[in-house]
Amino acid sequence: MGQTNFSFHLRVLREAGFVRAERRGTFIYYCLAYTELLRILQDLKRWLDTHHAMVTSEVKQRSRPGRHNSAAVKTKEVA
Incomplete structure (x- = not known):
């Protein structure tokens, strides 16, 4: 799975409330909500x-x- 596709799926999960995202510098860390x-x-x-x-x-x-x-x-x- 490419980075663009992976990022899209993580965004969908974040918008649905399944994961939380935290930006640290140029990185975004995800964890289960x-x-x-x-x-x-x-x-x-x-x-x-x-x-x-x-x-x-x-x-x-x-x-x-x-x-x-x-x-x-x-x-x-x-x-």
């Missing part, structure tokens, strides 16, 4: 990792020879 966001992001990553594994497993099962291949993939809802 709320420490709770780190826990939420970690939980989201764990859920996405689990969800990805379930979908990957289902796709592999459906692509085995002798099985009827379907475009639909079943996933479990995680509360």
